[in-house]
């Protein structure tokens with residue numbers, strides 16, 4: 001089969017690999033029909049995630065058709081069209097039993113601090129991902145769901161991560177009616193977080209980024225006010241002015257390790273890898289929130305310590321909430337919202353690349369060229 | 383500043399006017415659909431509901447082949463299911479194994495050794511690739527600079543100056559390695575001649 005393969009930081013290519021085999025009775029092999037690149041993949045692509053091995057196939061956002069099932073699989077059969085959450089999880093450990101699907105203890109031998117994720121380095125378990133023609137899906141009775149007939153492929157693939165994560169991010173903000181919500185980052189995750197904030201009753205939603213084309217999307221698509229941080233001497237002061245010196249009731253951080261806006265932090269974190277990513281947006285979130293407010297962090301960081309302004313977070317009495325999104329827990333409600341037209345994930349898709357052109361896709365998405373918001377990957381066998 | 387101009391933060395009650403719920407509802411499809419915090423999918427954070435996950439086992443059957451597989455020492459054993467992609471090999475494998483066997487996830491040494499393992503793995507692979515028909519290059523996908531508006535897309539952006547660093551960070555080690563290789567080859571040639 002053809003598969004995306006990591007060759008070192010900033011280097012990927014498409015190679016021939018064996019079709020994955022059933023390795024556990026509850027495995028399924030899925031033939032991928034549509035995949036996507038996530039902002040999280042950029043952390044791997046830039047070499048920010050420890051134990052990313054040469055030859056690794058990335059990709060944790062994908063849908064496909066069941067190609068083969070293991071002997072104990074009951075809920076899926078060959079030929080089913082399925083969407084697969086980015087979390088690999090067992091459904092039966094202490095954490096899964098309590099709904100913490102992204103924190104499963106039975107799937108990642110390499111680390112206890114993070115659960116299992118497809119195609120996301122050995123630090124999340126060493127599973128090859130779905131930017132390929134086929135992928136091994138462990139616990140086929142737990143993670144995957146059949147795609148409802150009425151749902152489009154684009155909506156389905158965007159539910160496997162970005163949409164569920166944005167919505168989850170808004171939830172962790174504990175938004176109350178009338179709250180002022182500030183969202184950092186106008187990528188797919190931030191755009192959905194902004195939309196979801198309205199669903200939860202926000203009175204004002206302000207999206208911060210520096211890419212004008214994405215801020216335009218935040219206005220049109222997510223009905224939000226926008227601030228381009230590059231136009232202000234100090235974005236935190238502007239946020240205080242905008243909120244009558246209170247600060248935001250809720251801040252949702254949807255940027256993560258590659259944050260721009262402070263050259264020193266960016267170079268130390270994202271370029272020289274001296275910390276687990278550049279916490280610029282996280283620090284702005286801490287400064288921009290009102291005292292007693294809540295910060296929800298969806299942006300991902302590496303396991304190496306970061307220069308985070310923890311003292312101010314304490315002094316301000318902030319509540320910090322965060323996790324990898326437990327995707328499937330969000331699905332029933334999100335299916336309703338999509339059906340009602342409240343959420344339209346597919347409208348974020350800007351590019352479709354054939355799998356053979358995935359090196360270009362990564363370059364475009366990483367450098368935010370050509371108005372790119374969400375690039376999809378179409379495998380050759382699809 | 384008259385009393386009325388004093389910003390909200392300095393007085394008891396918030397006086398800023400916002401759009402009414404009706405206005406928001408009219409403007410934003412679905413506004414308030416999930417207004418009740420107790421009726422949101424991830425509430426409460428811990429919700430005991432093992433019967434809803436689809437798992438039909440107490441503890442999963444164990445995937446064969448766990449002997450010798452690396453694991454975090456914070457785990458009691460290799461998890462019943464694990465990834466089998468890119469098993470440890472060679473020098474990078476030895477470094478990574480050391481990271482796993484000696485240091486918990488709480489130790490910086492664990493992560494720094496893994497980072498070193500990554501660099502050794504990458505450079506070993508680059509060197510091996512030079513002996514194949516598909517040698518590695520410093521960065522891939524560069525064609526998109528021409529097909530997807532590399533210059534026009536970056537006009538006026540603040541991160542453009544960070545992008546300028548990319549060739550240095552990415553290409554720098556390659557230039558250095560090439561230099562070392564040339565000097566090494568010269569020395570070798572001289573030594574052979576002598």
Ligand SMILES: NC(=O)c1ccc[n+]([C@@H]2O[C@H](COP(=O)([O-])OP(=O)(O)OC[C@H]3O[C@@H](n4cnc5c(N)ncnc54)[C@H](O)[C@@H]3O)[C@@H](O)[C@H]2O)c1
Nearest residue numbers: 039040185187188189209255256259260261299300324325
């Ligand atoms: N927690 C989870 O489960 C989960 C799941 C998916 C993605 N993520 C993370 O969410 C983040 C966003 O993902 P995405 O796919 O939307 O990525 P993306 O790269 O498309 O978007 C990131 C955006 O942040 C902007 N940005 C950079 N620096 C900023 C700053 N200082 N302030 C405000 N904006 C800034 C960028 O211009 C870009 O538009 C990533 O870190 C990703 O790893 C987390």
Ligand SMILES: [Zn+2]
Nearest residue numbers: 038039040161
């Ligand atoms: Zn992701």
Ligand SMILES: [Zn+2]
Nearest residue numbers: 090093096104
């Ligand atoms: Zn579990």
